[in-house]
Amino acid sequence: MSPEPSAEDFLAGMRSSDGEEWTIEEMRELSELRLPDGRRELPHVEDLTVPRADGAVPVRLYRPVPRAAGPLPALVYLHGGGWVLGGIESGDPLCRDLAAEAGCVVLNVGYRLAPEHPFPAAIEDAWTVVDALARRPERFGIAPETIAVAGDSAGGNLAAVVALLARDRGVRLVHQLLVYPVTDTSADTASWDAYGEGYGLDAATLRRFAALYRAGADPADPRLAPLRAPDLSGLAPATVITADHDILRDEGEQYARRLEAAGVPIVHRRYPGTIHSFFLLPEIFQDGVKAREFAVRRLRAAFGTSPATPTTNPNA
Numbered sequence: 063m064s065p066e067p068s069a070e071d072f073l074a075g076m077r078s079s080d081g082e083e084w085t086i087e088e089m090r091e092l093s094e095l096r097l098p099d100g101r102r103e104l105p106h107v108e109d110l111t112v113p114r115a116d117g118a119v120p121v122r123l124y125r126p127v128p129r130a131a132g133p134l135p136a137l138v139y140l141h142g143g144g145w146v147l148g149g150i151e152s153g154d155p156l157c158r159d160l161a162a163e164a165g166c167v168v169l170n171v172g173y174r175l176a177p178e179h180p181f182p183a184a185i186e187d188a189w190t191v192v193d194a195l196a197r198r199p200e201r202f203g204i205a206p207e208t209i210a211v212a213g214d215s216a217g218g219n220l221a222a223v224v225a226l227l228a229r230d231r232g233v234r235l236v237h238q239l240l241v242y243p244v245t246d247t248s249a250d251t252a253s254w255d256a257y258g259e260g261y262g263l264d265a266a267t268l269r270r271f272a273a274l275y276r277a278g279a280d281p282a283d284p285r286l287a288p289l290r291a292p293d294l295s296g297l298a299p300a301t302v303i304t305a306d307h308d309i310l311r312d313e314g315e316q317y318a319r320r321l322e323a324a325g326v327p328i329v330h331r332r333y334p335g336t337i338h339s340f341f342l343l344p345e346i347f348q349d350g351v352k353a354r355e356f357a358v359r360r361l362r363a364a365f366g367t368s369p370a371t372p373t374t375n376p377n378a
Contacts, residue, residue, distance in 0.1 A: 086146060093148065104158055105125065106124070109121070109123075112191050114186065119173065120171075122169070122170040123202065126161045133199070135167070135208035136166060136167045136208060136209050137166050138191055138211045139160065140211070153170045153217075160357075164365065165365065171187060173187035180275055182285055189224055192224055196233045209233075212238070213240065215241070215242055215339075218242060225298050226284060236299070236365065237298055238298045238300045239303075239357055240300060241353075242308055246289040247282075249309075257337075258309055262308075294320050301357060301360040303353055307335070308337060
């Protein structure tokens, strides 16, 4: 089917680019200009750092209720942006909403970006945060063994990889939420061919970003391409969300099928007529609202929680 009217309007308003005419710095500046203004107020938002071997990982922690209310489940969120763009600020509006609506602590990870910090720096940062939560839940005000991971696009790739690492390193995750995730490096699916230009995420841009992130690493490494992991059994239960008109659609759905075949509890949902980034823009896409509500229901079921505040965002 054709993109929904809101998607058509959104695409018409975007400046076309083949991914080569702008510098990385120019693209980072442009992405900052597109950040939404309205942000939900929460009783506790705190910037902190999590130590790693050679430095520290910046994290923004959100609580939907005061810390005195006691420990809550935790969601580690990994933003998108092709491993090159984005940061804590770009993930902030969504993380505030997820904390309030899923009734959990959310940790928004400011992982290192390529090309300054290529693979596997982003994975090391993401894992550092999950490992710290598992080892010292009391520091973050979370309930033990209630950690989930989530991410969109390249962040979905990182979340899937962290779920693999957690299984292999003995850390129990209760859920993984993967929103149109990058799961492979081949870029040879039908959706790559059909939606490689003019649908919000151009193939040339993502190829450029992926090359900067990979920096010569083996493209078959499961930490780059979780779809190529030989064994997906024993992973945390999963939710996979894909967009209809998105180059990442097919590889995300292939990953969902492999999870199911491996015996992982998995629910996949594709939203017809949608494009990449619809999940992040509920103010533009009605299906973005529906997809978020679906994701929140899945997280609540994994956590056993209820929303801590009304689900209507007063700042939207």
